[in-house]
Amino acid sequence: MKQKGFLENIRKTFGDGSYEGDQFGGAGGHDGSGLPIANPSNFMFATGIECSYPTIQNGTVRRDQLRECGHYDRWQEDLGLVKEMGLNVLRYGLPYYSIHLGPGKFDWTFADLAMAEIKRLGIIPILDLMHFGVPDWVGDFQNPELPIHFAEYAEAVAKRYPWVRYYTPVNEIYVTARISGKDGVWNEQLKTDKGFVTALKHCVAASIMANQQIAKHRNDCVIVQSESAEYTHELCATPSFQTNLDNELRFLSLDLLYAHPPSATVAMYMMDNGLTREEYNWFMAGKPPGYQIMGNDYYGRNERIKLPDGSIKTSMDVLGWYEITKDYYERYRMPVMHTETNVFEADQAPIWLYKQWVSVLRMRRDGVPVLGFTWYSLIDQIDWDSQLSVVNNNVNACGLYDLNRKPRPVAEAYKSLLKEFGQITIVPYSEMLEITDQPARLKTQV
Template sequence: MPNTPWYRDGRLHFGAGIENTFVPQERPGERAIDEYALTEHYEQWSDDLDLAVSVDAEFLRWGIPWHVVSPERGRWDWSWTDRVLEGFAERGLRPIVDLLHYGTPAWIEGEFAHPDYASFVAEYAARAAERYRGLATDYTPVNEPMLHSLFSGEYGYWPPYRTGEAGLVEIATAIARGFVDTQRAVADVLGETATFVHVDASMRYAGDVDAPEHRETAHRYAHQAFLVEDLVTGRVGDGHPLLPLLRAHGVGDGELAWFHDNAVQPDVMGVNYYPRHSTELFEAGIHHGGGFADPRPTRDDGTDGMVEMLRTYANRYGAPVMLAETCVTDDVPTRLAWLDASVAAVEGLRTEGVDVVGYTWWPLFDMYEWTYRHSDLPRSAHLLTMGLHDLVETPTTLARRRNPVADRFAAHASRGAR
């Protein structure tokens, strides 16, 4: 059918992603993270797009580096992103554009807590949508907004370093307001041609969740995993389990009414699932704060956990779902086993009638762990072997080396295209 959105054509679409975490702020003991710089994507972007084509990826989740296109307030430099998005078009590769992937430009004092954050991010989004209206129509307003909220608002791990429940509520509501304004700004430019792929991280909690010392926290976390998406889609009202938490930290009727009146919905709900990280365990008698600084143990529930998360998001938000990120960080045989098992599980869900429209291996090539920010070791000490292509240090460059996972992914993608 003409003008049928790609996610409505009945196929399972295969794609990959390029890690695009950007936290440019620095302070003593913390250096900037720019994954495009670490992986040399700024220099090798053309070859990297060719890698995506070589594995028969139909789409590539890829982010605009906001801190690069807006290095100072009121100054815009789109020269690099112009070349890359034109490169997508030349190859017939669909970009699903991350507008925000873990950080703001350094000139925004207070980052998400700045009183004008929402207007800043909405202006950037509108400019991007207008500039690339002929090149990109698929946008993710915020990648993993709940992890943003936890890292920047509860754990004090990333700027603006808020902590505790009050910090979580402050940053989650700020990110949610920016999310809404971002989507509405893009929609104002692109109209019905825009597709919005909301993406959040799977957060499952298991173990001794009913232990007296964990019961209240585990209950909150189980609902908290959906907090930002519930806010932006207008689902937080009377009876919402987190309403008392929000009210206790200053969220009033007017703010909740604003979210209800300005709600935005996903065209596709993206679910990120990593079998070794997405299920955290509570242990009786043991307290963990969560996050990188004080992590809980995790449990690998394999494809059962992934299937549960895809069903949960599909039922909760009433939209087609896609597996927006998945992989295991391990050797090639282990990655191959997960690729085959996860594709089979997704296909099984589709057979059962769950509207799963996409499968994304993350990343296209290896990346560097976020612990790089708090380290003084070279990037090689933080390499994560996750990709369809290995990153290999050479005397002159960071080479990409195709591995057997790429061949297997291409075989799955080729079957999915038929």
């Protein structure tokens, strides 16, 4: 009598062989599509609410984007739009300049309302504590007392909202220091190398001290350091010293933050412009506490071409987020998040979104741990085409929603992307790496 094969025996006992449980990570497991869920191992799809508040015109005008874009009046509606998008993660900045009224003095009126709603909706905030400006009583980024005042504020926030785990202490330190201390546009409006170095060291020190205070209350804090991913191409047979220096200085904030020794050229530049040896050694002592994520913000206008006559043109995506961020990753070997991107032309936004996402996928497939992606911002912005330098009230159509809170084409594009990739994990098989007690769900390697 012919003996039955193993498959016949399986089918006789288990039907088609797809035994119970195969839907959990086996042949019939889930491929990672569907809207994001709140599991800690999930890739962080996010948006942000633009919250810049630098001063211009010698400190007489405060550019508060939360006010100018209507968030103070429509905060409940805006937070509801985050959920409408299907997102669980939000880069959100409380207005430091109006909350911290003086040493030991705080006004939490607006913050308490917004944070209570964020908690009620189940949104995970990446709390942005300083975004291009400081309170009037602090002055500007040249004030050496900034780190201690800001540390007090950070600890007060951590104590008041103990359920918050994710923070960006100081947003875009390099950009803050350059535009305030070197380009002469914001805050102190200086145009000197010393002004730049001073602002930068104070901002990095403020970030470190704030991080320390947060970790005292949340030793599991996750710090997402959002920093601009920059590069300047020079179309000269012999690139200038200044361009080469600028392409090194773009790393300087992260070098000091992550205790990565800069080149000799940059170290001498800093010491020529006010950094002491003692300060340098303090920065090089080690990384701040908590789990550190290197966030890279990329806009096409971050990448520039310098012509032989010295003029600068926006190059839009010559290297792109992938190539530039790869430079940063190879320098620091830190987990990565794409923390900001947009374009000002609403009709071009969907294809720009897709291009950024292709870069993220490629980076992940090359083995770089990219943990999240952010379209910035939720709603349109005002006057960013002039870096907030003049009050033109020009609407930049870069939001998922316009200022009337109507969806732009990129909102639908982002929703489709979320439905396709929304349940992938931060790195492939991170469910296993986490040793979670939840059932296995995914079989995807995206």
